Amino acid sequence: MRSELISVPGDPTRPDEDYASVGLPASGQGGSIVVLDGVTPPATDQGCLHSVPWFTARLGGALHELSVSRRDLTLAEVLGHAIARTADAHRATCDLSHPRTPQATVVLARWSEALVEYLVLSDSALLIESPAGAVIPVLDDRLSRVPHATLRSAAATDAILRNKEGGFFTAAADPSVASRAVTGTLPRSEVRALTALTDGATRWVEKFGEGDWTDLFTLIRKEGGRSLIDRVRTLERAETAATYLGRSKPHDDATVVYAEL
Template identity: 40%
Template sequence: MFAEVTYASRPGSERPNEDLVIAGPSWIVVLDGATAAAGVDSGCVHDVPWLVARLGSALAAGLVADRPETSLTGMLEAAIETTMAAHSGTCDLDNPDSPSATVAMVRDVRGRVEYLVLGDSPVVFKPAGGGVKVVSDDRLEGLPGGRPYTVELVRRMRNAPGGFWVAGSRPEAARQGMCGAVADVRGVGVLTDGVARLVEWYGWSWGDLVTALEGEGPEAVIRAVRELERTRGPVRGKRHDDATVAWGRVGQDQGYHGGTS
């Protein structure tokens, strides 16, 4: 069980927030919906927030059931199947541009914090012995030819061997997640790439991020992202991205305190 879970999420524009954070006493899930490129036909009558909400709901249902014998990979695969079933009769799920999302999730099981990372939403741990441990999936950064990527390249490499993997309409993508467990942890941060900009673009270390989450909280971390985006601008792409971060504190005073969404 986490002693405390706090979180914050902010949209990057006037568009609906395509991130989602859900948490319980012993688990945290953060999803980042993939914004569709202009003019792309997804083959789906639903938008990205719909996909993210259904996927998040299915994951929460599995985690609330509290079955530690079921792996996070198994839970994600089942959640993708449930989500697919919700729109299989109305949408072309074979379309490679069908809505999708990254997934970052953690679960405390008997003092070990399990994790699954699929796509570019990382998890960062504060071990009891000091330092940090980061779990990130950088396969999107390694596509052929380097950035900027074409729409055609991303379509071809999404959920394909040698490419990158996300949760959408391929249940087997769950088996491509980066999984493991960390023992003797004092805290864990789960975030989208809109917050990881602090490290990837603006010179923060992962230790800086953990210190800010632990000392000032998720809201302050997102304010720091927005300030740097305003003063220094983006390295690439949109000026402001949806930004979501959760912090799970591990301690003796067991309890649960939800944050702001």
């Protein structure tokens, strides 16, 4: 197996709110990928004493451990347990019912000798490459279906659509959200490689239209995740009006994990 992991903050003066890990059990018979994109809150009361990086480190660490050590659990169950564990770590000090309590998007992938399992919640992405080179994107597109006029108001989005039926879902403090994730399994023989990306990296396809998912996968395979992120940054710097392409900020934390199975 060969793997690569890179994460670059959108602003070098601020902590990176993404989390990524690759887990390889001592048995050598499988592994896992965890990628989280912390949701940056507005500069208002969040009901929580803790930062988004604190939350993603806690949730990501729990997912990393459970995805490797608890193979008796489905990935949705792994996510539910990890959310509950993280919530318990600050339940006594923070208002976990607040709509802006720390939260994150989630990508999980786990493989054994027989199967590849996957889970995606919110707008990070998982790309699955077959031995023949076909690339299948696994996406949770509910956020992209929210009207842009609504998205421009963070307060309205939180009150009406975030973690609500008919809206979109992120991993926050309610373990039941795990049942909302996009999940599936494939035979191991049908998967050659995996790539997990936060939306700071998927901008190359989704915002700038520089290629499709197969082009993006090929770029990462040939040049690495750093090359993809550098290209995104160049495109971002060239476009001075962030709102023109629907971007909420000029640069976003960007994370890429690549694994050849």
